[in-house]
Amino acid sequence: MQFSRRLDRFGDEIFAALNDRRIELEAQGMKIYNMSVGTPDFATPAHIKEALIRAAGEDENWKYSLRDIPELLEAVCDYYRRRFQVEITPDMVMTVYGSQEGIGHLGMALCDEGDTVLLPDPCYPVFAAGSLIAGAVPYYYPLTAEHDFLPCVKEIPEDIAEKAKYMVVSLPSNPVGSIAVPGLYEEIVEFGKKYDILIIHDNAYSDIIFDGAYGGSFLSTPGARDVGVEFFSLSKSFNVTGARISFLIGRPDVIAALRKLRSQIDFGMFLPIQKAAIAALKGPLESVKEQCVKYQERRDTLCNGLRDIGWDLPNGRGTMFVWARIPGGRTDSMNFCMELMEKAGVIVTPGASFGPHGEGYVRFALVLPPEKIREAVESIRRSGI
Numbered sequence: 001m002q003f004s005r006r007l008d009r010f011g012d013e014i015f016a017a018l019n020d021r022r023i024e025l026e027a028q029g030m031k032i033y034n035m036s037v038g039t040p041d042f043a044t045p046a047h048i049k050e051a052l053i054r055a056a057g058e059d060e061n062w063k064y065s066l067r068d069i070p071e072l073l074e075a076v077c078d079y080y081r082r083r084f085q086v087e088i089t090p091d092m093v094m095t096v097y098g099s100q101e102g103i104g105h106l107g108m109a110l111c112d113e114g115d116t117v118l119l120p121d122p123c124y125p126v127f128a129a130g131s132l133i134a135g136a137v138p139y140y141y142p143l144t145a146e147h148d149f150l151p152c153v154k155e156i157p158e159d160i161a162e163k164a165k166y167m168v169v170s171l172p173s174n175p176v177g178s179i180a181v182p183g184l185y186e187e188i189v190e191f192g193k194k195y196d197i198l199i200i201h202d203n204a205y206s207d208i209i210f211d212g213a214y215g216g217s218f219l220s221t222p223g224a225r226d227v228g229v230e231f232f233s234l235s236k237s238f239n240v241t242g243a244r245i246s247f248l249i250g251r252p253d254v255i256a257a258l259r260k261l262r263s264q265i266d267f268g269m270f271l272p273i274q275k276a277a278i279a280a281l282k283g284p285l286e287s288v289k290e291q292c293v294k295y296q297e298r299r300d301t302l303c304n305g306l307r308d309i310g311w312d313l314p315n316g317r318g319t320m321f322v323w324a325r326i327p328g329g330r331t332d333s334m335n336f337c338m339e340l341m342e343k344a345g346v347i348v349t350p351g352a353s354f355g356p357h358g359e360g361y362v363r364f365a366l367v368l369p370p371e372k373i374r375e376a377v378e379s380i381r382r383s384g385i
Contacts, residue, residue, distance in 0.1 A: 006133070009132040009133075010129060018036055018337065018341070018347055018349075021338065021342075022034065022341065022347055025341065025342070025345065030345050031379075032341075032346075032347065033344075033347065033368060033372060033373075033375065033379065034347045034367070034368075035346065035347060035348050035364045035365045035366075035367060035368060035376065036347045036348055036349045036363075036365060037349075037365060038174070038236075038320055038321060038365045038367065039241055039365075039367060040235075040236060040239045040320065040367065042239045042291055042294070043239060044238065044239045044240055045238060045239075045280070045283065045287050047279050047283050048238060048240065048279045048280050049276075050279075051275050052243075052272045052273065052275060052276035052279075054275070055271060055272035055274075055275035055276070056272040060271075061270075061271040061272050062271075064267040064268060065267065065268035065269055065270065065271045066267060066268045067268055068093070068094055068095045068268070068269065068274070069271070069274055070090065072095070072274045072277055072278050072281075073090035073093050074090065075277070075278045075281040076088070076247055076249065076281060077089065077090060078281070078282070079281040080217065080219075080232075080249070083217075083285075084206075084216055084217035084219070084220055085220060086217050086220045088219070088225075088249060088250075091252045091255065091256075092249055092251070092255060093248075093249050093255065094247065094248050094255050094258065094259050095245070095247055095268075095269045095277075096231070096246050096247065096248055096258075096262075097244040097246070097269070098233065098235065098241075098244035098245070099204055099232075099233045099235075099246040100126045101246075102246055102258070103126050103127060103130045103200070103202070103231065104126055104129060104130040104133060105130070105258065105261060105262065106130060106200065106248070106254075106258055107130040107131050107133060108130075108133060108134045108261060109257040109258045109260070109261040110166055110198065110254070110257065111134040111135065111136040111165055111166075112135070113134075113135035113136075114136070114137060115134075115135075115136045115165040116136065116137050116139055116160065116163045116164045116165060117131045117136045117137070117138055117139070117164060117166050117167070117168070118139050118141055118156065118164050118166070118167035118168065118197070119131060119138045119139070119141070119167075119168050120140070120141060120142075120143050120151060120169070120170060120173070120355075121140035121141065121142050121143065121356060121357045121358070122143060122175055122176055122351060122354035122355040122357050122358035122361075123140075123168070123170065123175075123355055124174050124175065124202070124354070125353065127168045127170070127202075136165065139156075139160050139164065140355060140356070140357075141153075141155070141156055142357045143173070143176055143178065143357065145315075145325075148178055148181075149173065149176040149177070149178035149315060149323070150171075150178050150180075150181065150184060151169055151184070151188065153187055153188060153191040154187075156191075161191070161194075161195040161197065162195055164195065164197050165197070165198065166197060166198040166199070167191075167192065167199050167200065168200045168201075168202065169188060169199060169200070169218070170201070170202040170204075171184075171203075171218075171318075172206070172208065172209055172215065172317070172318025172319045173318070173319065174204070174205065174319050174321055175321055175349070175351070175354050175358070175363040176315060176323045177316040177317055177318055177319055177321055177322060177323045178315065178317060178318070179209055179213055179215070179317045180216075185218055186221060186222070188218075189223045189224050189227055189228070190223075192227035192228065193223065193226070193227055198227065198228065198229070198251075198254065199218070199224070199228035199229075200228065200229055200230075200231070201218035201219075201228060201229070201230040201231070202230075202231050203217060203218060203230050203231060203232050203233075204231065204232075204233040204235065204236060204246075205318055205320070206232075206237075207236070207237040207288050207291075207292060208236060208237070208291075208295050208318060208320050209292070209317070209318040210292075210296045210299060210316070210317055210318060211296070213317065213318070215318065217230060217232075218230050219250060224250075225250060225251065226251070227251075228250055228251065229248055229249060229250030229251055229254045229255070230248075230249050231246055231248055231249075232246065232247045233245070233246040233247075234246065234277060234280050234281075236320060237291075238280045238288065239291075240280070243276060244273075245269075245273060245276070245277045295320055295366055298366040298368070298369070298370055299316045299322060299366060301370040301373045301374060302314070302316075302322055302364060302366065302373050302377065303322060305374060305377035305378075306324060306377060306380075308377075309377065309380065309381045311324055311325070311327050312324070312325040312327070320365060320366045320367070321363050321364060321365055322364040322366065323351075323361055323362075323363055324362055324363075325360060326351075326360055326361060326362060327385075329360075330360065331359050331360045333350035333351045333352045333353075333358070333359055333360065333361060333362055334352060334353075336350070336362065336385075337349065337350045337362060339385060340362075340380065340385060343383040343385055344376075344379040344380045344382070344383040344385065345379055346379060346380055348362045348363060348365075349362065349363040349365075350362060351363065
């Protein structure tokens with residue numbers, strides 16, 4: 001059978017290759033420190049689990065939902081008002097099954113074959129995948145150490161900007177760990193208005209940001225609601241990654257376009273999960289703040305440890321990841337990751353899997369407690385890599 005040539009647009013899934021080798025090494029008795037996939041190891045708050053369990057006990061909640069229930073949309077609006085001081089209305093909100101799924105589908109609602117889109121490099125892989133599924137042509141704007149791994153719209157060529165359909169921005173940024181600085185969002189809004197470019201902001205990590213910085217919303221920037229939408233996720237803040245609870249928020253016409261596409265392939269989010277989302281949005285946020293402190297402790301443990309054994313200053317100002325240059329000037333991140341796993345038992349993600357500008361770097365996920373991170377760093381030191 002001849003499968004769709006669309007599949008040729010995508011490379012191999014890196015996590016599968018790393019996981020296969022991990023299983024082999026564990027079977028041989030090797031101690032493994034898996035810091036590759038960003039799955040939180042913290043517990044889901046009890047009030048969220050209880051809300052889901054109660055809802056699952058009601059027969060009516062096992063039918064098609066067919067829509068986002070009004071109570072959930074209002075809860076998102078209230079949360080944005082309380083958490084980000086941003087006023088939104090229910091027609092500016094819709095659920096998606098995780099930001100990954102939402103980003104993967106949004107390109108199809110926005111683009112025609114051959115449209116140009118602006119993507120960060122390095123970037124989370126679904127940014128590119130969602131564009132390629134839609135048949136769009138990505139133009140990658142670089143995130144470099146010289147610019148603190150931040151977008152620099154002034155360096156995007158005018159001929160590219162004039163034909164671009166949308167621009168993806170992700171801050172705090174996975175994988176590079178950068179956070180927004182004063183004036184940056186204003187520059188991006190002005191850029192979007194000038195060239196009629198939709199700004200798509202991925203806001204999955206606003207609650208995991210360090211050193212006293214504030215994790216806000218792109219939509220709080222004056223003019224942002226005219227040119228942009230934002231993906232907002234409960235996954236990392238509330239440790240509900242498997243439930244896949246995220247929202248697309250912003251311009252009503254963009255929301256309506258994605259909702260129209262989704263209506264052709266979906267019957268709505270499972271009602272008990274919608275009830276769990278309401279509990280998260282309306283509930284206390286103390287655990288979210290406490291968790292951020294714990295992530296910073298892990299960040300400090302890892303970064304200090306890597307510096308002590310000779311690595312360059314890693315970048316980790318936000319998200320649950322640390323972006324680190326490979327020591328020794330190496331530029332073979334996949335080979336380095338396999339060697340690190342073989343010799344030290346430490347699994348990280350090669351920077352090249354996030355785009356060309358990721359080569360020469362690796363990404364650590366902060367999914368181990370500090371004592372285990374110290375053990376992992378010591379294992380790297382002993383390996384002699």
